[in-house]
Amino acid sequence: MRKLRIIVAKAGLDGHDRGAKVVSRALRDAGFEVIYTGLRQSPEQIVSTAIDEGADFIGISILSGAHMIVAEKIIRILKKRNAADIPVFMGGIIPDSDIPDLKKIGIKAVFGPGTPTSKTITYLKNYHENDNS
Amino acid sequence: METKQNWEKESVEPVLKKVGERRDRFSTTSDIEVERLYTPSPISEDYLENLGFPGTFPFTRGIYPTGYRSRFWTMRQYAGFGDAESSNKRYRYLLSQGQTGLSIAFDLPTQIGYDSDDSHSEGEVGKVGVAIDSLNDMEILFDSIDLEKVSTSMTINSTAAILLAMYIALAKKRGNDLSKISGTIQNDILKEYIARGTYIYPPSPSMRIIRDIFSFCSENVPKWNTISVSGYHIREAGSTAAQEVAFTLADGISYVETAIKSGLDVDKFAPRISFFFGAHNDLFEEAAKFRAARRLWARITKTRFAPKNPRSMMLRFHTQTCGSTLTAQQPVNNIIRVTIQALSAVLGGTQSLHTNSFDEALALPTEDSARTALRTQQVIAYESKIADTLDPLAGSYYVESLTNRMEKKASDYIDKIDNMGGMVKAIENGFPQREIQNASYEYQKKIESLDEVIVGVNKFKIDEKKPTGLLKIDESLAKKQIEKLDNLRKIRDNRKIEHDIKMIKEAAKDETKNLIPPIIEAVSDYMTIGEISNTLRDIFGEYQEQVVI
Numbered sequence: 001m002r003k004l005r006i007i008v009a010k011a012g013l014d015g016h017d018r019g020a021k022v023v024s025r026a027l028r029d030a031g032f033e034v035i036y037t038g039l040r041q042s043p044e045q046i047v048s049t050a051i052d053e054g055a056d057f058i059g060i061s062i063l064s065g066a067h068m069i070v071a072e073k074i075i076r077i078l079k080k081r082n083a084a085d086i087p088v089f090m091g092g093i094i095p096d097s098d099i100p101d102l103k104k105i106g107i108k109a110v111f112g113p114g115t116p117t118s119k120t121i122t123y124l125k126n127y128h129e130n131d132n133s
Numbered sequence: 134m135e136t137k138q139n140w141e142k143e144s145v146e147p148v149l150k151k152v153g154e155r156r157d158r159f160s161t162t163s164d165i166e167v168e169r170l171y172t173p174s175p176i177s178e179d180y181l182e183n184l185g186f187p188g189t190f191p192f193t194r195g196i197y198p199t200g201y202r203s204r205f206w207t208m209r210q211y212a213g214f215g216d217a218e219s220s221n222k223r224y225r226y227l228l229s230q231g232q233t234g235l236s237i238a239f240d241l242p243t244q245i246g247y248d249s250d251d252s253h254s255e256g257e258v259g260k261v262g263v264a265i266d267s268l269n270d271m272e273i274l275f276d277s278i279d280l281e282k283v284s285t286s287m288t289i290n291s292t293a294a295i296l297l298a299m300y301i302a303l304a305k306k307r308g309n310d311l312s313k314i315s316g317t318i319q320n321d322i323l324k325e326y327i328a329r330g331t332y333i334y335p336p337s338p339s340m341r342i343i344r345d346i347f348s349f350c351s352e353n354v355p356k357w358n359t360i361s362v363s364g365y366h367i368r369e370a371g372s373t374a375a376q377e378v379a380f381t382l383a384d385g386i387s388y389v390e391t392a393i394k395s396g397l398d399v400d401k402f403a404p405r406i407s408f409f410f411g412a413h414n415d416l417f418e419e420a421a422k423f424r425a426a427r428r429l430w431a432r433i434t435k436t437r438f439a440p441k442n443p444r445s446m447m448l449r450f451h452t453q454t455c456g457s458t459l460t461a462q463q464p465v466n467n468i469i470r471v472t473i474q475a476l477s478a479v480l481g482g483t484q485s486l487h488t489n490s491f492d493e494a495l496a497l498p499t500e501d502s503a504r505t506a507l508r509t510q511q512v513i514a515y516e517s518k519i520a521d522t523l524d525p526l527a528g529s530y531y532v533e534s535l536t537n538r539m540e541k542k543a544s545d546y547i548d549k550i551d552n553m554g555g556m557v558k559a560i561e562n563g564f565p566q567r568e569i570q571n572a573s574y575e576y577q578k579k580i581e582s583l584d585e586v587i588v589g590v591n592k593f594k595i596d597e598k599k600p601t602g603l604l605k606i607d608e609s610l611a612k613k614q615i616e617k618l619d620n621l622r623k624i625r626d627n628r629k630i631e632h633d634i635k636m637i638k639e640a641a642k643d644e645t646k647n648l649i650p651p652i653i654e655a656v657s658d659y660m661t662i663g664e665i666s667n668t669l670r671d672i673f674g675e676y677q678e679q680v681v682i
Contacts, residue, residue, distance in 0.1 A: 013241035013257050015330020018370050018457070021570050022577045024682050038680040039330050040253075064241055065496075065606060069256030093461075095496055096599045113461040113494045114590040116581050 004128055006057040009037040009046045011074070014064035019091055023059065026117035032124075043073035051083050057124060063092040068101065075106040087127065091115070137172055140186040144198040145169070148188075154202040159521040167521045169202060170194070173528065183428070183537075187523045189443075191431040193424050193536070194524040195482045196447040201520035206478075207485035208510050209286060211453065213238030213263035214497050215610055217273035220263040224278065226500065232507060235278070235316075236286040236487065238262030239296070244331040246292045246666025249614040258611035261497070262288075266618050267661045271299045272306075280309050285316035286361070286451070286485075291333040293320040294342050295662050298653040301354065305657075317358035317407060317451075320346060323384040323556055324363050326676070327565045328370035333666060336557050338641075338673035342648060343388065344395045349649035351401055360388055361409045361451065367565070368411035369457050371573020374422045375539055379546030380565045381408060382430055383556045386547070389438055390555075399438045403445035407484070411455040412474035419474070420526055421535035423450070423481025429540050433547070452478035453487040459494040463589035464600060467491035472509055479513055480526050486510055496603040563681040570681065621659055629658040634668050641672040 008024045010017055017039060024036045035053055037046065050058050062070060067090060078084045090102065091111040099110050108127070111120050159167040170187065173180055185191055188198035197203070210227055213220045224235055239262040242254035248266050249258045258264050265271060280303070289296045297318050304314050322339040325332040332339070343360070350357045364381035372380065385406065392402040410426065412419050430448035434440060454474035459467045468491045475488050490498030490506040498506065514520055526532040553559045560566070579585040586592045633655035640646040655665055 013245050013253065017330065018573055021682060022574055025574045034682070036680060036682045038678045064257060065260035066256030093494065095603055117577065118581055
């Protein structure tokens with residue numbers, strides 16, 4: 001079976017990359033192919049990387065509070081580039097009260113502080129299976 | 134051989150004459166008199182070599198002979214959000230509640246040198262700190278705050294020169310005496326590459342700006358702490374306590390070397406260096422960490438830089454309780470975590486302390502949660518009595534053994550970094566970054582296997598109601614900030630700005646020049662942070678991150 005490929009990206013100006021790196025390592029250990037972008041990626045860059053690499057998922061880590069604007073932009077650009085089928089997930093410090101709005105925009109799931117990496121991994125694997133069945 | 138009587142006569146008495154102590158007599162609740170310092174009797178050579186007396190080399194037991202018996206640590210809560218008006222209101226509130234120093238949090242565009250109307254700033258204006266674009270914002274930020282009476286710490290790194298220039302310009306405008314204003318800029322760019330991420334330029338021009346700040350301040354703003362060498366963010370990125378000490382002191386060595394290379398005398402510069410560490414949950418290890426850091430820095434500076442002034446060897450430090458230990462689950466539990474962490478910092482002899490608010494895993498703190506955080510340290514100071522004798526954990530077999538092992542581990546790392554050619558080289562090779570990542574991943578695995586229990590997260594979980602009453606930054610703020618900026622660009626004298634750009638470029642291109650005077654000129658003419666940073670980006674280029682996973 002082909003390895004699932006995920007882009008893990010730090011969007012905006014936020015430098016907190018501990019979570020993104022830990023999740024990247026855990027996904028890789030769980031058999032995913034992980035492309036970690038590094039800091040300060042613009043929504044355009046993230047979408048381009050995802051399309052160029054043929055990614056199955058995009059994971060955005062953000063702790064600076066800029067999640068709404070980043071989410072809107074990424075979803076908009078994905079649609080514009082006919083890549084809206086790539087599911088987008090978010091992690092970081094995101095208030096619960098913002099999650100319904102993020103989902104409305106088109107973010108598939110939000111993994112907040114304290115989420116075990118095993119939960120994220122299981123979620124992504126199930127998502128992929130259900131999506132392709 | 135030094136005796137306790139000697140120390141009291143030579144070190145303590147002069148301090149008592151000058152500042153005295155908080156009480157004439159310290160006692161426990163059962164009225165047992167508490168002595169200033171407890172020591173083994175008789176005092177051995179080994180004791181003197183490794184522990185010594187407070188205020189004497191190697192400073193393991195503290196840097197001041199009377200410690201908190203004279204004065205508590207500075208209670209300095211890091212705060213800032215939204216625009217200058219709302220942050221100014223929060224500062225005045227905290228000062229009215231007994232806080233003793235200011236600590237400014239800036240938003241990310243300010244920290245990375247973008248104006249609020251830059252496309253990079255979209256969604257980030259005023260989010261993690263206050264948005265500052267020009268001197269105009271600084272004037273509002275410090276409205277009704279006397280710069281000669283308050284000491285101001287600014288968490289600012291790659292744009293430190295600009296924010297410092299604004300503070301100086303503001304002080305000049307108000308007619309303050311520059312020799313009387315005091316404060317700290319973080320100005321620690323090396324840990325930005327390692328752990329925090331708000332770099333702009335590559336290491337070499339960044340170190341040059343730092344050099345310019347050092348030499349400008351030593352002449353013109355003598356009470357300013359020109360660098361706060363920070364382990365906090367290294368720890369928050371997931372390092373161990375020993376790595377935190379090692380990488381921070383290795384960064385410190387690089388800065389002293391930079392200062393000496395620029396012609397500064399070590400005794401003029403080293404006493405102005407301060408440090409900044411995190412306080413984690415492992416109470417005794419953390420207290421030992423602070424003691425070990427103090428001793429190791431004293432030994433390092435003594436052997437490497439041969440200072441004459443003992444103050445050059447003193448490690449003074451600020452502590453913040455570690456934000457990454459806070460949980461979004463059952464957030465009230467965080468008050469207890471913060472208390473334990475704050476205890477370790479006080480037992481370790483910190484000079485100043487920030488205690489986190491319990492809601493910080495969810496959002497920026499509200500006024501109420503920020504007050505509880507400040508109250509936590511006030512309870513420790515006034516009610517717990519742990520500040521009534523110096524270095525109370527000394528002589529504990531466990532703590533002394535931890536202190537020794539911490540020093541050894543950190544010292545081994547520093548040897549390794551020396552062998553790589555110093556910290557700048559080590560960072561370019563990704564060495565500290567890799568070590569920290571490995572440690573943080575190992576820690577996460579332990580949490581997931583329940584080897585490490587986080588109460589309320591992987592054990593003792595409950596179904597919770599969604600938290601309410603969190604601080605939210607109004608999205609209309611960015612618009613207001615951009616309008617302010619538009620207006621500023623219209624009313625200022627733009628011919629002066631053209632000239633300022635020219636002067637900054639000239640200074641940037643010529644290593645023998647100092648960049649600070651032209652930057653002070655520029656901010657006084659209301660040139661913005663983004664405009665100054667972009668001018669320097671043209672000359673210095675931008676740093677490309679070494680992505681290591």
